[in-house]
Amino acid sequence: ANAMPGEEVVDPYTVDNRNAGATPFTGDGMAKAFHGQDGIRRIVDRMVDTNFADPAIGEIFANQDKVRLKRTIFEQFCYILNAGCAYTGRDMATAHKDMGVQKADMNRLVEILQRSMAAEGVGFQEQNRFLSKLAPMRRDVLQK
Numbered sequence: 001a002n003a004m005p006g007e008e009v010v011d012p013y014t015v016d017n018r019n020a021g022a023t024p025f026t027g028d029g030m031a032k033a034f035h036g037q038d039g040i041r042r043i044v045d046r047m048v049d050t051n052f053a054d055p056a057i058g059e060i061f062a063n064q065d066k067v068r069l070k071r072t073i074f075e076q077f078c079y080i081l082n083a084g085c086a087y088t089g090r091d092m093a094t095a096h097k098d099m100g101v102q103k104a105d106m107n108r109l110v111e112i113l114q115r116s117m118a119a120e121g122v123g124f125q126e127q128n129r130f131l132s133k134l135a136p137m138r139r140d141v142l143q144k
């Protein structure tokens, strides 16, 4: 279910915006700061490509579905930034279960995201506002 062309099929799950793990911003300020869906797409593509190529965390991404990841993370960011999308991916606990993600991996991913946002020209304050939405997801992403 929910596989787009070029994606691998995943186990069935219930589609719900709550799977995104955060409530969206209100108004269009954040969406504008990220240059709308086009800007979000550029940030996510850059971030995911960098994650796969990264010497520190690339191994965790090896053999994962890059096409799906780019789509679902785009939807998640777009939904949270109130840029006009619904999130159709899995919840964060299910998506990262038994992946063995450690604190250092998390910090590395955030660093890569920060550089991807900076490359798009997102202001520092808006970057940090967005990162505070993602921060509570740590507990669902990190290996227990």
Ligand code: HEM
Pocket (backbone or CB within 6 Å): 057, 060, 061, 064, 065, 068, 069, 072, 073, 076, 088, 089, 090, 091, 095, 096, 099, 101, 105, 106, 107, 109, 134, 135, 137, 138, 141
């Ligand atoms: C707050 C931080 C994070 C967010 C918001 C996030 C978001 C997501 C999303 C939306 C998905 C796709 C869910 C789906 O396919 O239905 C996903 C999957 C994945 N994430 Fe994360 N993630 C985070 C942290 C991390 C970290 C730190 C790593 C590893 C360094 C990681 C590695 C992966 C991998 C490998 C998948 C693919 C899983 C699969 O296809 O089975 N994520 N993540």
